[in-house]
């Protein structure tokens with residue numbers, strides 16, 4: 001599932017192809033991908049507009065339009081946005097195409113069809129649903145401590161909860177906890193201030209490194225040019241199936257379930 005580093009990579013790599021371009025058409029192969037407004041209204045309001053800005057908030061992509069409206073895209077489990085020349089073949093799992101005036105198209109590829117597009121007058125409601133951005137200057141160890149204070153839920157579950165911190169999902173929660181040497185089942189509110197500091201550093205380091213490696217292609221994630229990211233080659237615990245050993249102590253990595261999410265950790269290093 002695309003998390004902050006994957007969505008940030010898509011933003012960075014889509015940006016030079018689309019900003020300033022005009023939408024000349026929309027093709028839908030699966031209408032359910034448009035959640036708001038009606039399909040007819042979505043297309044008529046989008047076509048003719050210029051894309052003025054592309055931002056990321058959490059795992060959401062926000063395309064600002066010349067009218068002041070915002071096209072929101074969420075890739076959910078299996079979505080990717082591919083940039084293609086107008087003559088390109090349409091792949092099997094492409095659910096929508098946004099045609100641009102530079103003979104370029106954005107192909108929304110989404111095998112499992114959980115991804116979505118919404119066209120709204122104001123995207124401010126997204127801020128109300130999300131916790132702080134973990135790579136912004138305002139996200140200090142003190143802010144993380146406030147996010148976790150008095151929380152009895154397992155730290156793993158708090159890290160992937162978008163209302164606590166925006167953008168972290170299952171993979172990077174496991175990686176950050178390993179880097180901070182914290183057991184995924186510890187209650188968030190029980191971490192010492194030294195542990196919160198370590199976790200803060202680990203979160204930023206894991207996310208920045210993954211952005212540098214253009215995201216993790218463990219399953220269906222592609223960069224806009226169709227190539228794969230390499231961040232998963234750096235993973236220490238996430239997706240380490242079948243008793244692979246810890247790179248630090250050699251113990252077998254364990255898999256447990258935390259609130260229905262498969263969770264990988266080293267039982268010796270993470271306390």
Ligand SMILES: [Zn+2]
Pocket residue numbers: 246247248249250251266267268269270
């Ligand atoms: Zn270990």
